[in-house]
Each structure stands twice: as structure tokens, then as C-alpha cells.
Amino acid sequence: MQEGYGTKVPTNQLIRYAILFYWSLFWLFNIVDKFIGGSLFLWVGRDRFAQFQKFFASAGLESPIIANAALVIAAGLEVFAFVFFTGALIYFLRKKQDSSRSWFFVGIIFTLITFTIFSIGDHIFGDRFELLEHTLFWFLTLFSWIAFIRLNKNTAPQPLLQKKQLAAASLVVVLLVSITTISVFNYNSNYFSRRTDALNAEKVGENIYKVSFPFLGGSTVFEKSIEKFKKEYPGKSINHIYTVPNPLRLKKADGLIFYILTEDKK
Known part of the structure; x- marks a missing residue:
């Protein structure tokens, strides 16, 4: 290893790891948000049961049982997506590429199904903002699968960052984390009462x-x-x-x- 360089790892494997980590964390936060069902200290969530009931009531289905059942089904899809993405991440860290790819594929399928159902619901209930969000995530899911497959080939390890670059990157990360943390605590101190x-x-x-x-x-x-x-x-x-x-x-x-x-x- 040349002096002044950090650990050598294949760049494509680093990107694949980032994809798996992102989707695992994404669905984890979505599941936690549904369990919390509102706002807590340092957590600005949403009452999903109330949201679904409002959506279905706008379509003439005022029975809360229907809305709650739909939310349970949606939450189930999210749980399955989280399980398979997390499993793919674990297999990836164990260097079991075939198993990781299989689990990731199933997670992608559950994610596409989830966002497709959400997008159809957004059309029915007339929520254009949610439709835009879910459509973007649908295409992001598809792009994640394509990128994950295209980066499947092993490449020679390459030096990632020099010491100065690593120090600069670390400084930027610390700065962003600090700004985000201050913003979150500031909101909870001054605006959470809303x-x-x-x-x-x-x-x-x-x-x-x-x-x-x-x-x-x-x-x-x-x-x-x-x-x-x-x-x-x-x-x-x-x-x-x-x-x-x-x-x-x-x-x-x-x-x-x-x-x-x-x-x-x-």
C-alpha cells in the first residue's frame, strides 16, 4: 500500500454496500414511524391511521376498519421489504454475493409493489404531493437494482482517499451532522409545541x-x-x-x- 492512502477496497462494492444500507435504513425508519404513530421528542412523525382514514373518507369509504386494514397491509409490505434488504446487507457483509443478490431482488420487488400501490392510492385520493414522492421513489428503486447488478463485477481494489482528502471529508461530515443535530434540537425546543x-x-x-x-x-x-x-x-x-x-x-x-x-x- 502506498504511503498517504487509506484502506483499499473495490469502489463498486462500496457503492453496492451503500445501496443496501440505504434501503435497510429507509424501511426501518418507515416502520418505526408507523409504530410511533405521531410526534415524540426528537421525532416529528405522522399519525398514519388518521391519515389513511382521512384518505378513504374522501373517497366515500368512511369506515375506519377499511382504512386501518389498508394501513396494516402497507405496513406488512414495508416490514417484508426491510427484512429482505437487511438480509441482503448481512449476506453482503459475509461476502455471500449470490445470496445477497437474491435477497436484494425480493426486497426490490416488495418495494416496487409498495410504491405502486401507494401511487395508485394517490391517484384515487388526489394527493399530488404524495404521488410525486412515491413516483420518484419507484424510479429510485428501479435504478438501485440496475446499479446493484451492473456493479456486480469484481474490480481491483483502489485507494480511496489520501490523508488530506480523508480529513476534509471527515470535517464535512462532522459539519453536516452538527448542523442537522442543532436543527433538530432547535425545532424540538422552539417549535415542537405546535x-x-x-x-x-x-x-x-x-x-x-x-x-x-x-x-x-x-x-x-x-x-x-x-x-x-x-x-x-x-x-x-x-x-x-x-x-x-x-x-x-x-x-x-x-x-x-x-x-x-x-x-x-x-
């Missing part, structure tokens, strides 16, 4: 009040907002709560706008 705090109701008409949800606001925000409204307006009784139709709130991310219709207590 996920749980009650919202103010804005009066927009006679006995009509509007409440606009923050980004990723969940059921906790809704319940606390209603409770706060009752305390602030003890002389009002709530008759109806209406949500704004989807076409009118497409630009509000996945935030919710609802109106509270009241009348004076007798």
Missing part, C-alpha cells in the same frame, strides 16, 4: 369561527382547540364543525382548516 398546543379560533362571521392547523397538526391539536374554544366562549354552544373541501386547501400542505358553527346558549 404539534400539541391548542389553536386560536378566528371569528369570520356571525357565530362562525375558523381554525387553521399548523403543518402536521394532529388529533391532539384538534381536541385541545375545541376544549380551548369552549373555555373562551362559555356562552356559545357548538352546533356543527365543518372542514374545508380538499380543493380549497391544497396549498395548505396537509394542514386542516375547519369552521365551528355556534349559537348562543339559552
Whole structure:
């Protein structure tokens, strides 16, 4: 080994390892997000059960059983994808290339099926943002398989980085990790309360009040907002709560706008 160089490894094997590691970590975080089902300290997740129920209700299927069953099936596909990608990674580290390729192929199939189902659902429910995201991941999955196969040939080990390059790369990594960590802790310290705090109701008409949800606001925000409204307006009784139709709130991310219709207590 020449002086000034780091460990020699085949570049193609390093890329294949990165592909396996990425997809294993990707599905792991997706599974954890579904188990958490909301927001915790240092974790800004989403209530997937509420999201699926909202999607199916918009299509006229208001039974939560149907939405929950669909979510369980989707979660099952993700678990299978995670298992096979992780298995492929383990076999790859053990230098069992054929087994790694077989497990990776099955993981790719489960991933393509998952994103295909999600994309069809996005079409049905009219969620263009999710459709774009799932379509991009579908093509990324296909590209990952092509890259993994094309890099299957063994090449001679090559020096990766010189000492100065390694030091510079390490500095960049530490800087990026530090910025990300500071950003996450800053959000949890200053903005996480938006996920749980009650919202103010804005009066927009006679006995009509509007409440606009923050980004990723969940059921906790809704319940606390209603409770706060009752305390602030003890002389009002709530008759109806209406949500704004989807076409009118497409630009509000996945935030919710609802109106509270009241009348004076007798």
C-alpha cells in the first residue's frame, strides 16, 4: 500500500454496500414511524391511521376498519421489504454475493409493489404531493437494482482517499451532522409545541369561527382547540364543525382548516 492512502477496497462494492444500507435504513425508519404513530421528542412523525382514514373518507369509504386494514397491509409490505434488504446487507457483509443478490431482488420487488400501490392510492385520493414522492421513489428503486447488478463485477481494489482528502471529508461530515443535530434540537425546543398546543379560533362571521392547523397538526391539536374554544366562549354552544373541501386547501400542505358553527346558549 502506498504511503498517504487509506484502506483499499473495490469502489463498486462500496457503492453496492451503500445501496443496501440505504434501503435497510429507509424501511426501518418507515416502520418505526408507523409504530410511533405521531410526534415524540426528537421525532416529528405522522399519525398514519388518521391519515389513511382521512384518505378513504374522501373517497366515500368512511369506515375506519377499511382504512386501518389498508394501513396494516402497507405496513406488512414495508416490514417484508426491510427484512429482505437487511438480509441482503448481512449476506453482503459475509461476502455471500449470490445470496445477497437474491435477497436484494425480493426486497426490490416488495418495494416496487409498495410504491405502486401507494401511487395508485394517490391517484384515487388526489394527493399530488404524495404521488410525486412515491413516483420518484419507484424510479429510485428501479435504478438501485440496475446499479446493484451492473456493479456486480469484481474490480481491483483502489485507494480511496489520501490523508488530506480523508480529513476534509471527515470535517464535512462532522459539519453536516452538527448542523442537522442543532436543527433538530432547535425545532424540538422552539417549535415542537405546535404539534400539541391548542389553536386560536378566528371569528369570520356571525357565530362562525375558523381554525387553521399548523403543518402536521394532529388529533391532539384538534381536541385541545375545541376544549380551548369552549373555555373562551362559555356562552356559545357548538352546533356543527365543518372542514374545508380538499380543493380549497391544497396549498395548505396537509394542514386542516375547519369552521365551528355556534349559537348562543339559552
